[in-house]
Amino acid sequence: MKTHDERFANMTFSSVYPHYLNKVEKKGRTKEELHQVIEWLTGFDDQQLQAHIDDKVTFEIFFQNADLNPNAHLITGLICGYRIEEIENPLTRKVRYLDKLVDELAKGKKMEKILRNS
Template sequence: MAEHRIFGMSFASIYPLYVTKVERKGRTEEELQKVITWLTGYDEDGLRRVIAEETDLRTFFAQAPAMNPNAHLIKGVICGHRVEEIEDPLMQKIRYLDKLVDELARGKKMESILRA
C-alpha cells in the first residue's frame, strides 16, 4: 500500500496554517506552541529548529522529545475519522495534533485541551 503523502510534508509547511487557523479564531501562536509542546515535548527552540530545517512529519514525530503519555485521551472525529480508531501510529499522531489545533481554534479551555 502506498504511503500517505502527508508523512513527507514538512512541519514548516503546516505550522503557518495552524497559526492562521487559531489566530483567526482569536487564539495566539503561544497557545498553539503550548499545545504542540504538550503533545510532542518540543520546546520553543526545538520547534524553531524543525521549522528552519523543514523537517518532514515522519521525522518530526519520530524525533519528538517526549510524546505525552495522555495523548490516548484525545478522542473525537477529525477529517471524518475517529482519532482513537486510526490504526497507523504516525497518522494517529498527526491527527492528534490536528484535533488539538481544532479544539484550540474552537475556543476550548486550555485545561481541557491539555487533558488536565
C-alpha cells in the same frame, strides 16, 4: 489509506505550521497558546519547534523526535471524517492528534481541557 499515510510521512511540518497558526489566530487565540499545545503533545519547546520548522523536517521525523505526551491517547473524536482512536497507522494518528488539538484551540476550548489534565 496507505497513500494517505505516506503523504503524512513525507509532508513537512513547516508546510502545515502556518495553517495551524492562521487557524488559531483567526479565532482570537495566540501563537503562544499554539506552541503550548504543541509542546504538551511533543515535548518540543519554542527553540526545538523553530529548529524543526527551519530544517523543514517531515512529519515522520518530527514525531520520531517527539516525546509524545503519555495522555495523548485521551485525544479522541472525529477529525476530517476519521475517528482518531481507530486510526491504525501510528504516524497518521499522531498527526491527527495535533490536528485535533489545533481544532480545539481554534474552537475556544479551555486550555486545561485541551491539555487533557487529569
